[in-house]
Amino acid sequence: MPADLETAEPARPAIRRTGARQVRPATEGWQQQKGADGRPLLQFASPKRGKPPVHLADLKPEEWKGKAEELGLPGFRVKQLARHYYTRWTTDPAEMTDLPAAGREELVAGMLPPLLTEVKRLETDRGDTIKFLWKLHDGALVESVLMRYPGRITLCVSSQAGCGMNCPFCATGQQGLTRNMSAAEIVDQIVQANRVIASGALGGKKRDDHSQERVSNIVFMGMGEPLANYARIMQAVRTMVAPAPNGLGMSARNITVSTVGLVPAIGKLANEGIPVTFALSLHAPDDGLRDELIPVNSRWKVDEALDAARDYFDKTGRRVSIEYALIKDMNDHGWRADLLAEKLNERGHGWVHVNPIPLNPTPGSIWTASDLDVQREFVRRLEAAGIPTTIRDTRGKEIDGACGQLATEG
The missing domain is CATH 1.10.150 (DNA polymerase; domain 1)
Structure with a gap:
């Protein structure tokens, strides 16, 4: 069990020591792969495997x-x-x-060769959330999650089988990277979800809901680090936004591409000319904790990632989302909310929105979401500093379909 330590105080006079309990990141029931320097290994290159058929x-x-x-x-x-x-x-x-x-x-x-074979389907939230387990042509497994909200239908898609970012709190990261998914394998998750919706699944549409009965919103927050599979996710995005019959005819503004902070790829995305929503999974505003929580922080530090996020806003005019999983006694301290607000405000106003997400624990985990009063205080401090903040509505926890829970168990 992680040891309790006093919260380390940054060398900033405006932030006072709180004496709060500090839990350090640690894996449970699995061992992170580490290099000779003792740091968690990062997998950017896809392992060599047979390619899926051209689609x-x-x-x-x-x-x-x-x-x-x-x-x-x-x-x-x-x-x-x-x-x-x-x-x-x-x-x-x-x-x-x-x-x-x-x-x-x-x-x-x-x-149209077959790409995804449905292995299992789980439903929750009165039928408004469905998690799919898919088998790829080579036996690799991936998951996607379909969610109905008032006025929209969102699909959380996977971009890789497994993930090479090795984050200790993420169930997907425990698997390592099996391989990148092809553009067609990414797109086919949407097509198959639309087919399921058309068949009458995903609960019933409410009487005052006039939205179309197809996927309207995409979030690249399923399995994998999207920007580590850059070329294929961009090919998939171009197909999503292309007008029919050349593509799915979706709005780029309803597509969210997330990353843990691959700074060079963020720069490439900013120059694409496709106004997708960009989300940075930050989870800690200080390098001391983020080095342990998000191993890619050893390559690109907090300030570099935030500078790249601000640059994305400057080039696209699209407000950036900061994703922040609130983990009890680990990253939910009031001074961290203050530090996050300070760093965001240093880069201007009106360019960013923060989404705190109460952690979705994996089965048997001692890691858990922050207490409600702590969540409220974290949000209060951000809002007091002028940062627009919205607690994320988590779906699919009962079927291990929420953020960080996708683990392809058959």
Whole structure:
């Protein structure tokens, strides 16, 4: 069990010692892989494994004609196929009656090979939350979580099988990185979720809810570090926002890309010209704690990550979200709220919003969410400093489908 230590006080005169209990980050029931220097190992490169079959969603529209010619078919047939996949969410040749019967199955097999096989489905929140366990072509497992809210339907997608960031409080991080997911494997999570919604799952829409019955919002907060799989997530995002039939026709503003702080990739994202929402998973405002809590902080420190986040706002005009898991006696001290506010305000006003998230513990964990009064005090201090702050509504805890709980147990 982590030892109780006195809270270390930063060398800042404005912050006073509180004498609060300080728990240090430590793993439970598993050992972090560490290098010769004793630091947790980080996996940025995807291990070599067999690639998934090339799929329509891996190709840019300008590449469709060439792929059709490979299959001995006219290019316009692929556009018809794309309409079925992106707007009707089907891969069943029998439903594609506008395609000639001769060669239809071959076209579907060549352009829409199966990528995700549903292994298990769990529901909670009166049917308004569904967690899917998917098997990929090589046996790797990933999860995604579908959630209905008033006026929107959100899908939390995975971008990697496992994760190489090695954060001690995250169930996904315990697995290490199996491999990057392809762009099509990412997109197919959305298409399959839309198919499930269309079948009548995900509870019923409320009488005054006039939203469409399909996924409207995407959060890259499932398994994996999205920016460690940069090229493929950006290909997937371009497909999400492309108008039908070239893509899913979603709004870039309803897509959230998160990271634990891969600073060079944040800079690349800022220059993409696609106005997605950017979220930085910070979880501690001081390097002393964040080095232990978020191992990538050994590469890029708090101030570097916050500078990159501010730069994202400057280049896109899109307000940045700061994600902050509130963990009892670890990072929820009042002085840390003050320090976080100070660091954010040093970089200006109106550019950022903080989402404290009461920690979702994994089964048997001694790590747990902050007490309610501590949560309220943390929020009060941020708001008093002029920082817009909203406690995140966590969904799917009962089925281990909330943030940090995805662990692909069959």
